[in-house]
Amino acid sequence: MCVRTLALLYALVALAPVLASQYYLSPAGDDTGPGSRRRPWRTIARANAALQPGDTVSFLPGSYEGCIEPVRSGEAGRPITFRALQPRSVILTGGQPADTYKLCLRLKDRAHIVVEGLDMRPTNGGAWWLLEGCRYITLRDIIAQGGQGVYVPAQATDCHYCRFERLDVSRALQLDANRHVVGNMFGLNGCTHCVVQDSRFGKAGHDPFCLWPDCEYNVVRRCVFSCVWGRNFEFFTSPHTLIEQCAITNGYHGSGSADGRAKLFIWEGIFRHNLIYRNWYQPLTIHAYKYQDMAPFGMINSRLYHNTFALNYESGFEMFDIAEQPDPHMVRGNVLQNNLFAYNDPDGDGLALNLGASIAPDNRFISNLFFGNAPVRPRSATPGRFRLPTAAKAVFERPPRPTPSDQTSSSGTWTASHALWTWTATTTACRLAAPPGTPGPRWPSPPAAAPDARSRSAMRACSTTATPSPERLGIWFSSVQPGNGRG
Secondary structure (H helix, E strand, C coil): CHHHHHHHHHHHHHHHHHCCCEEEECCCCCCCCCCCCCCCECCHHHHHHHCCCCCEEEECCEEECECECCCCCCECCECEEEEECCCCCEEECEECCCCCCCEEEEEECCEEEEEECCEECCCCCEEEEEEECCEEEEEECCEEECCECCCCCEEEECCECCEEECCEEECCCEECCCCCEECEEEEEECCECCEEECCEEECCCCEEEEECCCCECEEEECCEEECCCCCCCEEEEEECEEEECCEEECCCCCCCCCCCCEEEEEECCEEECCEEECCCCCCEEEECECCCCCCCECEECCEEECCEEECCCCCCEEEECCCCCCCCCCEECCEEECCEEECCCCCCCCEEEEECCCCCCCCEEECCEEECCCCCCCCCCCCCEEECCCCCCCEEECCCCCCCEEEEECCEEEEECCCCEEEECCCCCCCCCCCCCCCCCCCCCCCCCCHHHHHHHHHHHCCCCCCCCHHHHHHHCCCCCCCCCCC
């Protein structure tokens, strides 16, 4: 009998570290209590000190001062979790961590931590989070607004295998000496194997989302970039990055943005199934340049396919190398395939794709659709054209396959196929709309009104605060979605 009792005691002792505890916080709680639902703790500091691997603390609705800064890490399969009992009913106003500026969340050299369902709104100056040297961190269902006092109020450095899911991050309010809104908002530095998905980023002075060159093997998926105040993002030659199923809209040249163009500098990356529409400046650029003592920024050996560029107030996309005779080329080895460009640059000459003369000759453009109101002649000002300098050596081609018809116009050679329209450009512009009765894909008829008037009407119909979607484009592109085989 005694042997059995001793065996049971040993088993319980061995099991004790595995058992997870559930604690609670309340603005009306008491830190001297047990942290139970009936007698919750009051402060975040009490939870920081108490939580062990596998433990969870649930915040009851209300507002809390202080900074989430656990003194220990969780373990694989047993994370330490900070969560709102009712999602987004909890406001964190921030506090002073042990080693840096005012924050709502501070993690340094921590692993297996989950933070979810909280609303971060720092008061009297302060940022949202600072993560350094972390592994396996998950931020989920977070609202972050009103960050200020630092250039990047949501920053992760040297963090790996982290997940940022269902975030709503906006209004980074860093001001310069002239009271202009400046600064970035969400940044990854030296981070690898991280996933950012199902999130919205907007309203920052310079840009709301940034990946630096030392970030690689990261995924950005199903996000909405709607800055409104400036450019939408900057990827600085980030290697092996996947960007997919995102909406990129409301880019603007204002405040401290420098300009309104989002920078897509990726190296051996993929940009696919994205919607780029209704930006109030040139929305997306590969304009290689050198910054300080860093290696030049550019786009190398990357793939851009099944994207839709529509209703942007300047050209949909541009690619320029670092110099007239670059050595080496910083825009090289890229493939643009099965992309749709439609009704861009309505108040200009209808420019859809703008290519610099010095980009490398091994950049390829395959089966892209350029759609406008009317056929285009060389050097005309009709909406729907693309600009290809005569000095450029870029290759425009189509995959080898049977085609139902081939026709030639004064502006180059083009092909109408069942799924895509393709051009092999030999002059500075190409015919971009089929003559009546030409075999080819079925698209909505061109609007009767002038493109600029119609696009303004369509833009007024779309709220600038609404979540963008292809369906919001109405009769213009009612059958067009990224990745459906048409662009």
